[in-house]
Amino acid sequence: MQQQRTPTGSSSDLSVSIMEEKEQLKLPNPGSCGVHLKRQLLLSWYAQSGRDLPWRRCRDPYQIWVSEIMLQQTQVKTVIPYYHRWLEQFPSLESLTVANLQQVLKAWEGLGYYSRARNLHRAAQKIVQEYGGVFPRQLQEVLALPGIGPTTAGGILSAAFNQPVAILDGNVKRVLTRLVALSVPPAKAMKQLWQISEALLDKEHPRDFNQALMDLGATVCTPKNPNCTSCPWKDSCQAYNLGIQSQLPMRELSSPLPHKTIGVAVIWNEQGHILIDRRRPEGLLGGLWEFPGGKIEPGETIEECIKREIQEELNIEIEVGDRLITINHAYSHFSITLNVHHCRHLSGIPQPVECDEIRWVTLEEIDQFPFPKANIQIIAALRQNAE
DNA sequence: TACACGTGGGT
DNA sequence: TACCCAAGTGT
CATH class of the missing domain: 1.10.340.30 (Hypothetical protein; domain 2)
Structure with missing residues (x-):
């Protein structure tokens, strides 16, 4: 003893x-x-x-x-x-x-x-x-x-x-x-x-x-x-x-993590292809692919947020449709809620304004691209829908 | 020095 | 549910 x-x-x-x-x-x-x-x-x-x-x-x-x-x-x-x-x-x-x-x-x-x-x-x-x-x-x-x-x-x-x-x-x-x-x-x-x-x-x-x-x-x-x-x-x-x-060890005092609400678009074209974009090589999830979207602004609805973000990031017009899935995800330094909607491409050719590259892909091709975890949940939801 | 940077598991 | 923690580095 x-x-x-x-x-x-x-x-x-x-x-x-x-x-x-x-x-x-x-x-x-x-x-x-x-x-x-x-x-x-x-x-x-x-x-x-x-x-x-x-x-x-x-x-x-x-x-x-x-x-x-x-x-x-x-x-x-x-x-x-x-x-x-x-x-x-x-x-x-x-x-x-x-x-x-x-x-x-x-x-x-x-x-x-x-x-x-x-x-x-x-x-x-x-x-x-x-x-x-x-x-x-x-x-x-x-x-x-x-x-x-x-x-x-x-x-x-x-x-x-x-x-x-x-x-x-x-x-x-x-x-x-x-x-x-x-x-x-x-x-x-x-x-x-x-x-x-x-x-x-x-x-x-x-x-x-x-x-x-x-x-x-x-x-x-x-x-x-x-x-x-x-x-x-x-x-x-x-x-x-x-x-x-x-x-022991003694803890550092930690402040609560900030939370962000994000609108995300699964954009379909007339061929049944889906639009994905590659993030810039540095920073959070750098170089990974994602479904485009962005942070909601005060007083904005999710639908308005998605339409605005897609206009700003890709310079195209879309129609925001039904909700696909809502995902809560925690990163090490903040947490997010992804509000994912089906969207229809109306007009314009997507431009990589705030990303490195854009692709129209099928659900079969999408597995070749590296995605962050939260986006893999979106792909799983799309697969379930397709069944 | 302090913060950005992912995700899964444990309590 | 919410928070803590895990074979750290770059800025």
Whole structure:
């Protein structure tokens, strides 16, 4: 049974307790027994309880890179099917390079944060041009690739080449926050957290150590109801020994998400084709296709909104008809209600005023194009209607 | 530093 | 239902 201890009575060498809020982090003595023991305990735990994940079965930097990008802000369970499909379609860095962006976005469809796919594609070209298609091993070179920040760089270099580069992903952040009982939200202490991650890293076993740290966060030191009794670090965990593990990490105050009401048009022409447009390559859902529409203005009806937006965005006249479906969808920073109506094309040739490209497509062809999730619901509704 | 950037699952 | 959270990066 673990004894409760006060912060001052702790033997930890990573003491940033809530009692010492303003005090600078004391870095551990690199050779100290505390750090050495923690490494040993964690690596033993990992050998026993670590996860068996697909990307851990190889040392190919390309495959590990793909996994690291997919795993950004995304759970392992979600990534695994995408990861296998991706490697079937783009088995090598070279094959990714020669693919076009639409194919890449289609393979990414549904994963979200589509700039990851765009950057993966761009970075692949850069690796071919600047490094002859060989994934670079220098930290500075890896960091210079689009879509790769400090955590992903550390993840790749440690996993693929066993280089001693630290990481600080969400799992590690939570583990370290509890280990030192960090008294501020992690975003306010990034520098300290990086220092701790670097100080703890086992330079003899960086690959296993980093993977172990992430597994600990994902399976033991979980956001809710952490399983502290099975944690290899419980003896030196400040939060556990203070009994406050479930209250950490501290939350940032969050304001309510704004909500937008959108009018969306499924525009039919006389041939029974549907109009879709490709969004500009940057920003929200960049490069994906969608059904055109826009935000409702004060005092406007949905029908008026759709007619106006289509006139402004495509420079055509339409007749707004029956409602097809209403969709509520939550993004990370706002939520929307999509009011989708069938519409009839009356006159004018659609112009890409606020988008990159316009197409008239059939319900059969539409699957070739990458769409955001909310729009896939519209396509499903169209299919049901067609039956 | 703070915010934009998707989606699915958990409570 | 509504909110939180997840292998972060770019600006």
